Amino acid sequence: MSQAAIAQIFKALGDPVRLQIVQRLSNGAALCLGELSKDLGISRQGARKQIQALVSAKVVQLHPTGREVKVQLDAATLAQSKAFITALEAQWDERLQALKQFTEQ
Amino acid sequence: MSQAAIAQIFKALGDPVRLQIVQRLSNGAALCLGELSKDLGISRQGARKQIQALVSAKVVQLHPTGREVKVQLDAATLAQSKAFITALEAQWDERLQALKQFTEQ
DNA sequence: CAAACATGCAACCAAACGGTTGCATTTTTT
DNA sequence: AAAAAATGCAACCGTTTGGTTGCATGTTTG
Structure with missing residues (x-):
């Protein structure tokens, strides 16, 4: 996992609209583009652009079926972003542990 | 934790330069602005702007001491961003569990 | 076949971003 | 007191972003 790829994931999650989309996808079943675009306060094409950003960062996958396109969360990508933060914390x-030992000497 | 605040944290982490800064801070002791600005490939003032973005998102805290300013990671903020992803995964x-039960009926 | 639906594509626009340069200010060091 | 170090502030600039509108295209449904 390159630094750039991780940054792209965080960047994709770093917007209220996209975060809401991701949350809605985690709540229930895979939704199609039209459904996902509702209640975001922006136009369908505006929403489509945001979804594309999530696709580019691989936070989400598209599955065209007939005239509609299903959108699905990519759990692996979310796991990677979590792993990055976990590594930082580690x-x-x-x-902190080393510092504690030093001051206790 | 508001949606906007979470988005701001992810946005702050969503840039290669800022990610590198965060990583460097997790590696060792708190660094001052000048030290942090080195080896990023951009000017001191450019780096300062990126650090300010991290401050605004509360990913990092500033501690002025004399003529220099120390920069320190905010572990609590990192924990919050991790918690968000964990909640999504949950x-x-x-x-998936519910779906499995349904198909097994 | 015609109407309705779900989507795609492209141009356009204001605002935010990522970076620069120049200069002023404060704190140390010598 | 003078020089050096660390930082601050502000203007500027090209590119990206987040959003819009208008119209074209493929797919169901009646």
Whole structure:
């Protein structure tokens, strides 16, 4: 996992509209583009652009079926972003631990 | 934790330069602005802007001491972003579980 | 076949972003 | 007191972003 790829995932999650889309997808079944575009306060094409950003970051996958396109969360990508933060925290804790040992000497 | 605040955290992490800064801070002790600005491939003032973005998102805290300013990771904010992803995954898994039960009937 | 539906494509626009340069200010060091 | 170090502030600039509108295309449904 390159630094750039991780950054792209976070960037994709770093917008209220896209975050709402992701949350809605985690709540229930895979939704098609039209359904997902509702209640976001922006136009269908506007929503489509945001969804495309999620696709580019692989946060979400598209599955065209007939005249509609289903949108599905990519659990693996979410897991990677979580793993990144976990790794940061691990280094952080390690350092705090070392600092504690040093001050206790 | 508002949706907007979470989005701001992810947005702050969604840039290669800022991600590198965060990583460097997790590796070792708190660094001052000047040190942090080195080896990023951009000017000091450019780096300063990126650090300010991290401050606004509360990913990082500033501690002025004399003529220099120390930069420190905010572990609590990182924990919140991780918690958000964990919650997403939980809902996701719950749904998969429900789906499995349904198909097994 | 015609109407309705779900989507795609492209041009356009204001605002935000990522970066620069130049200069002023405060704190150390010598 | 003078030089050096660390930072702040502000203007500027090209590119990206987040959104719009208008219209074309493929797919169901009646």
